Amino acid sequence: MVAYIYDHVRTPRGRGKADGSLHEVPAVTLGSTVLKALKTRNQLDTEHVDDVIFGIVSPVGEQGQVLPRLAALAAGYSQRTAGLQVNRFCGSGLEAVNLAAGKIAAGAAEFVVAGGCEAMSRVPILSDGGAWSTDPAIAQCSHFIPQGVSADLLASKWGYTRTQLDEFAAQSHQRAGRAWAEGRFARSVVPVHDVIGELLLDRDETVRPGCTAADLAALKPSFAEMGAKSGFDALALLRYPEVERIEHVHHAGNSSGIVDGASAMLLGSREAGQAAGLKPRARILAMAEIGSEPTIMLTAPSYAAEKALKRAGMQARDIDLYEINEAFAAVALRFMQALELDPARVNVNGGAIAMGHPLGATGAMILGTALDELERSGKSTALATLCIGAGMGVATIIERI
Numbered sequence: 001m002v003a004y005i006y007d008h009v010r011t012p013r014g015r016g017k018a019d020g021s022l023h024e025v026p027a028v029t030l031g032s033t034v035l036k037a038l039k040t041r042n043q044l045d046t047e048h049v050d051d052v053i054f055g056i057v058s059p060v061g062e063q064g065q066v067l068p069r070l071a072a073l074a075a076g077y078s079q080r081t082a083g084l085q086v087n088r089f090c091g092s093g094l095e096a097v098n099l100a101a102g103k104i105a106a107g108a109a110e111f112v113v114a115g116g117c118e119a120m121s122r123v124p125i126l127s128d129g130g131a132w133s134t135d136p137a138i139a140q141c142s143h144f145i146p147q148g149v150s151a152d153l154l155a156s157k158w159g160y161t162r163t164q165l166d167e168f169a170a171q172s173h174q175r176a177g178r179a180w181a182e183g184r185f186a187r188s189v190v191p192v193h194d195v196i197g198e199l200l201l202d203r204d205e206t207v208r209p210g211c212t213a214a215d216l217a218a219l220k221p222s223f224a225e226m227g228a229k230s231g232f233d234a235l236a237l238l239r240y241p242e243v244e245r246i247e248h249v250h251h252a253g254n255s256s257g258i259v260d261g262a263s264a265m266l267l268g269s270r271e272a273g274q275a276a277g278l279k280p281r282a283r284i285l286a287m288a289e290i291g292s293e294p295t296i297m298l299t300a301p302s303y304a305a306e307k308a309l310k311r312a313g314m315q316a317r318d319i320d321l322y323e324i325n326e327a328f329a330a331v332a333l334r335f336m337q338a339l340e341l342d343p344a345r346v347n348v349n350g351g352a353i354a355m356g357h358p359l360g361a362t363g364a365m366i367l368g369t370a371l372d373e374l375e376r377s378g379k380s381t382a383l384a385t386l387c388i389g390a391g392m393g394v395a396t397i398i399e400r401i
Contacts, residue, residue, distance in 0.1 A: 003101035004280035005398065006273055008115075008265040008368035009037045009190045013204045013356040016120035016258035021201040022192060023260070027056075027063045027119035030192070031071030034264035037190040038113060039075060042266065042278060046077040050109040052264075053100050055092025055116030055360035056085045058127045067117060087360070088289070090327060091386045091394035092116055093263060094363025098287040098396060100267045105284075110272035115264035116360035125258070125359065132390055143239050143295040145232040147389060148223035150297045151250045151328035153236045153243065157296070158334055162249040165329035166216040169254035169353045172326060176350025177209020184349055184376060188368055204355040206257045211354075216253040224248035239295040254329040259356030263364040282371050285381070285397040286312035292391040298331045300393025301385040302338035308383065308395040316341065319397070320379035323366040325386040326351035335385070348373060362386065367396055374400040 011030055014022030022030070031054060039046060054068035069083025088095040093116035100112035131138040138144070145153070155165065179185060180203060191202035227233035233246045273280055288307035292300035301324055309316060316339045324335045324346060336346055349369060352362060363386055370382035385395040 001105050001107055001269060003104040003267050003284045004270060004273060005282040005371060006266040006268055006278045006280055007038060007042055008364065008371065009034050009188050010263040010365050010368060011192050011261045012189050012201045013206065013259040013261040013358055014201050015205045016260055016356065018121060020121050020260060021205055023121040024194065025119065025192060025200065025260070027117050027123065028067055028071050028074060030119060030260065030262035031067055031117040032074035033192055034115060034190055034262045035071055035075035035077065035113060038264045038266055039077065045276065046081055048272060048276065049077060049081045049111045049113060051082045051084060052113045053084045053086060053096040055087065055096045055363060057087055057089055057092055057118060057359035058123045058125060059085050059087060060128045061123050063119065063123045088392065088394065089389040090325060090357070090359055091363055091388040091392065092360040093365065094367060094384060094386055094394050094396055095289070097265055097267070097364055097367060098394065101284040101287060104267055104269050111266060111268040113264050113266055115262065115364040117262040118358040118360045119260045120258050120358060121260050142390060143235065145236050145295055146226060147297065148250060149227045149232045149236060150295065151330050152223055152227065152246050152248045153240060153296055154298050154334060155249050155330040156243050156245070156247045157240060158337065160330050160333050163213065164333065165249055165254045166213040168329045168333060169216055170211045170213045172347065172350045172353040173208045173211035175348060176204065176207045176354035179349035180207060184372065188372055206259060206356050207354045219251040219253045221248035222251045222255065236295060250328050250330065254353060256327050256352035256357035259358050261358035261361050263361040263368065265364050265368060280401050282398040282400050285399050287396045289394045290392065292393060294391035297389060297391040298327065298387040299334060300391060301331065301335045301387050301395065304393030304395035305339060305383055305385050308397050312397050319381050319383045320345065321348065321370055321373055321382040322346045323370045323382065323384040325357065325362055325366060326353040327357065327387050329353065331387050363394065367398065371398060371400070
């Protein structure tokens with residue numbers, strides 16, 4: 001059995017700080033906003049939605065207690081619709097889609113809504129703690145260094161310069177600005193309103209269409225002091241002795257932004273769609289998850305992509321569009337280099353450097369962006385992938401119908 005994508009929506013991404021436009025919105029409300037939109041615009045009888053699976057990377061406080069179940073109830077879904085939250089760090093939203101597709105392909109569900117939610121201005125990153133960065137024994141066996149230092153290690157190992165990274169980052173803003181100006185996100189972005197119905201946000205809040213590499217050149221590296229004073233540079237060099245020194249080239253302008261946001265994608269079987277009078281927009285061709293070396297940790301997108309391509313019987317050249325999460329500029333550069341990709345096929349509408357990375361929601365967001373762009377451009381296939389903390393990767397391939 002094949003899993004099909006019937007629709008997807010997302011909120012705009014709000015600046016993940018106390019002065020961000022979505023800061024007053026609880027995480028469950030972000031989640032119920034996209035669920036309600038998906039139900040309404042598809043006239044969906046939610047009696048047939050078996051599950052809502054959300055990626056949530058900090059599932060504590062208001063983002064705990066199985067938020068997707070509560071968000072579904074708040075959105076008016078049937079009491080029969082269950083809920084599940086999953087955490088594969090930054091890959092959680094795409095992992096939710098893959099889990100949903102697997103359940104449908106196995107005949108274990110008719111419809112599943114998959115996506116994610118992260119209110120980062122309200123529940124800060126790392127709020128859940130965990131052994132990876134706090135337990136000395138685990139940190140030692142996993143060769144732990146912070147992800148920003150890993151990004152600088154990656155850039156140092158493959159020789160990406162500060163100028164290259166800043167040029168890529170500026171391009172992300174420019175492409176996102178063009179996409180908004182041309183209405184490319186209009187079909188899928190759901191405005192967020194407050195409790196009295198006043199509009200809070202209807203477009204991504206952190207995009208700067210006029211950004212240039214020269215603008216970014218003035219910013220100071222973010223991870224140099226952390227790397228030197230805490231000894232993480234030395235740890236990185238012990239693990240990668242072929243690297244002469246760590247060049248600290250990442251900063252706030254060429255790394256993904258902290259934002260609030262939610263996403264939801266409706267997946268189902270062909271039979272369920274026919275019964276509901278819905279036309280599928282794409283099919284899931286293949287999906288893959290993979291582990292990789294945990295110190296550098298950010299190289300796995302190419303490995304996950306290769307694994308998914310092999311399962312689909314495809315080559316990298318067979319994919320029309322790629323969406324790679326721009327956790328750091330070096331991640332995208334390495335991904336394109338490893339798969340020998342034409343940059344014109346990668347993140348054509350910008351990425352997380354411009355629009356932000358609402359952790360648990362991002363994976364489903366970028367898969368939806370890829371689907372919209374396939375339809376707009378008349379192309380056929382797309383692959384979405386994300387790097388993941390502790391050295392993992394996830395990828396999904398879709399084909400437009």
